Amino acid sequence: xxxxxxxxxxxxxxxQAMSVAWIELELTERTVxxxxxxxxxxxxxxxxxxxxxxxxxxxxxxxAAEDAVxxxxxxxxxxxxRGTIDSLPAWVRVVALNQLRNRWRSRSREQKATQRLLxxxxxxxxxxxxxxxxxxxxxxxxLSRRQREAVALHYRLGLSVAETAQAMRVSDGTVKTLLSxxxxxxxxxxxxxEDDDG
Amino acid sequence: xxxFEGNQDxxxxxxxRTSLALIAPPATSIGVLREVQRRxxxxxxxxxxxxxxxxxxxxxxxxxxxxxxxxSPQMTAVPPAHATVAPSTTAPSRLPSTYSKGAADSVGSAQxxxxxxxxxxxxxxxxxxxxxxxxxxxxxxxxxPGNGLGPNGTCTASETDAPCGPGVVPGQFxxxxxxxxxxxxxxxxxxxxxxxxxxxxxxxAFDVWIQLSADGSVRWIAxxxxxxxxxxxxxxxxxxxx
Numbered sequence: 001x002x003x004x005x006x007x008x009x010x011x012x013x014x015x016q017a018m019s020v021a022w023i024e025l026e027l028t029e030r031t032v033x034x035x036x037x038x039x040x041x042x043x044x045x046x047x048x049x050x051x052x053x054x055x056x057x058x059x060x061x062x063x064a065a066e067d068a069v070x071x072x073x074x075x076x077x078x079x080x081x082r083g084t085i086d087s088l089p090a091w092v093r094v095v096a097l098n099q100l101r102n103r104w105r106s107r108s109r110e111q112k113a114t115q116r117l118l119x120x121x122x123x124x125x126x127x128x129x130x131x132x133x134x135x136x137x138x139x140x141x142x143l144s145r146r147q148r149e150a151v152a153l154h155y156r157l158g159l160s161v162a163e164t165a166q167a168m169r170v171s172d173g174t175v176k177t178l179l180s181x182x183x184x185x186x187x188x189x190x191x192x193x194e195d196d197d198g
Numbered sequence: 199x200x201x202f203e204g205n206q207d208x209x210x211x212x213x214x215r216t217s218l219a220l221i222a223p224p225a226t227s228i229g230v231l232r233e234v235q236r237r238x239x240x241x242x243x244x245x246x247x248x249x250x251x252x253x254x255x256x257x258x259x260x261x262x263x264x265x266x267x268x269x270s271p272q273m274t275a276v277p278p279a280h281a282t283v284a285p286s287t288t289a290p291s292r293l294p295s296t297y298s299k300g301a302a303d304s305v306g307s308a309q310x311x312x313x314x315x316x317x318x319x320x321x322x323x324x325x326x327x328x329x330x331x332x333x334x335x336x337x338x339x340x341x342x343p344g345n346g347l348g349p350n351g352t353c354t355a356s357e358t359d360a361p362c363g364p365g366v367v368p369g370q371f372x373x374x375x376x377x378x379x380x381x382x383x384x385x386x387x388x389x390x391x392x393x394x395x396x397x398x399x400x401x402x403a404f405d406v407w408i409q410l411s412a413d414g415s416v417r418w419i420a421x422x423x424x425x426x427x428x429x430x431x432x433x434x435x436x437x438x439x440x
Contacts, residue, residue: 041231136217156218
């Protein structure tokens, strides 16, 4: 058999595989979106607002947090069709966190993110008995990225230690340590605030 | 004492939860579904374009090769070769159309092919001495094996002469044997590089023309396409699928 004939046969196999991929794409586009949409709508209505809020504490940028979660959701829709997602909220949390981390590949970007957090405007009209101090924002910015992630997921999003560990892809013990150290730093800021009131 | 500390901790946790909720109020979910749908559609469009482009390159290449075969049964003298872009047993099974200058052309040709018109590759000048992808497909002399000391001329990282060893002249094309490992790691100009599009599964080594550009970037071209290489940063290579 001539080399060209071999090439053509090998080419046929690739063409067939690609044609199948094309047809699958067309079919899934028409049929699967309906079932996905229900689950997606539930997530957006229930979990999305809290997750964006928590991630904005991590990166100090609400727009970046929204972008990360929306991108994770778009990927989730595609991944769901392949049946690779067991729990949509858990999957989206992991992917969105990774998205944010990818933005931080350079140190300068991380420093900018910390600065953005410091620039965070605390909303006015806060209840008298819960005064939010800028000290807390500054204390948050002084935490390491991982400590901030743990604090945001555990205290802002309300995840358990195990769920936080799963989202951060670390052990429960690591999360406990991160939370304990973060609590010490943030607790000081909260106590200062209390002393100022007193 | 422990109890006191425990109470203090839970009090701090309570204040922390409330304060964090005030610093970072919940986001609005209005318009999110539409934005996600838009992103999904965009991702799907990119995949479709990639598949369509690769299909056209394959179909077009196969057609061109078939026509050439039927027109001249004795295909011995190949150079200067036109793009015979069907994957061969000595070429990576993933077509690197993304990295070729003609990627945009391929996408455009995809549309033409879907309309039932096979793409017609631009004719190659007959007097080409150096390989080129200027027309969007490969033209010029057929690639030859490299001068590496490994099997089929692959580099072993122990060579002292260019192109395996140092001393590669920017802008000059070198005959080079590309190892078909899916790690994508190659030795060139005395340094290690990694392919931007390694084959998903190991394939046999194949011959290419490789060039170091004046800006320090490296790419190889061959009838199968064009792929860039980037300096190896010591990261572990991607695992093979096969």
